Amino acid sequence: MPEYQTHKQEVVNTCHTLLERGYLKATEGNISARTSSAQTSGQNTFAITPSNYDYAKMQVDDICVLDFDMQSIEGEMKPSIESGMHAAVYQTRPDVHCIIHTHQPYASALALINMPIPALFDEQVRFLGRSVDIISYAPSGTGFLKNAVKAKVKNNNNAFILQNHGVLVFGVTMEQAIHNMALLEKCALTYLLALMTEKKVSKIPLPIREIAFAKLRADEKKFAEIKNI
Template identity: 60%
Template sequence: MSQFLPFKQQIVDAAQKLTKKGYLMATGGNLSVRIAGQNAFAITPSNYDYLKMTADDVCVLDFDLNPLEGGRKPSVESGMHGAIYQTRADVNAVVHTHQVYASALALIRLPIPALFDEQTIFLGRRVAVIPYAPSGTARLKDTIARHVNDHNNAYLMQNHGALCFGHNLERAAHNVEILEKCALAYLLALCTGEKVSKIPLAARELAFAKLRKDQKKVELGEDGNGEE
């Protein structure tokens, strides 16, 4: 049995759940998981139906994007994923989606402030907008790497979609759902023309301090990405 099989199966399970919930559409988006103990990650293949995908279709690459396993072409945004893992030692899973409401805010370059407790607990201080760069390019990889070192776990990608991180793939997938709830609620609140209330600064910073404490445990290998 392949040493990478448990990680590849995590990719399949998460991708199919996110597809059935409407966060991944057609072949758009991509997701990856760090291979524990190695400078490598498993990632979805390029332009392949998630509902037909099996573990054999998932690609494994090292951080230099050399293929370690898998016969299919890896996602064109593999470089972006590799850059995130090298920039953020606390991140063990990355989900990139084209989810509708988060994408709407990305189109108008509107970051999401701290609105809900669960947002500040799991996503961070705010959801920032990362400037546009063409999909699958070195420019995108470099742009992402420069903007994700603030230790938040969700970002909007201008004219593109959204990024969510987690200490494992289950957490990253849950963060996708939290992000979409926040994006939809924020858009609806803005439509009223009324002032949108935000979480008090002290509460936001307390939650972020707890998030950073948990992230540092992951960086030290105390709560990493196992094979569950």
């Protein structure tokens, strides 16, 4: 249907961009975009990558469109196994328009040692949140993971580490989601390097952290209000 074409193309373009930049490999991870809301169309839907399909071959017609009950709206392929997790985020966070889930190496290394990222940089807090928290392990594609994600993302941060799995990053636009994903990987790398020194890792002062986070929350609320008009 033409109404979903723009969002499906957006997902495909992001797949190819992240593949070229090395953040995606083969069939790992998944990407989605909110396509409509109940306030504007009477139905909540999102476009998401298909399951176990090579990103290098991804085309617009391969993208699936689902509603929040996991009913297929458009697409012939099997949707990502993590579709329920994406739907849970969209239901919980009206400010989130785009979701990227990858297995990018530096952040995934922290997923293996169960290490959250504290407030290290102003930019980090401004776009990702007060910290990058760990979401406890649950098997991929299960209701356990969906529920764990749904409970954690209520803190309004935009980046999370999935224990023994990978990362989950949000954006109000796909461009912002890509920016946040790259920022997360930068923070993960520098944090790992700092930890290797075995010296105390400094954090930004609490008042500055709260000012930066307040700006992030203001942006989120503004976007949520716009989407609900």
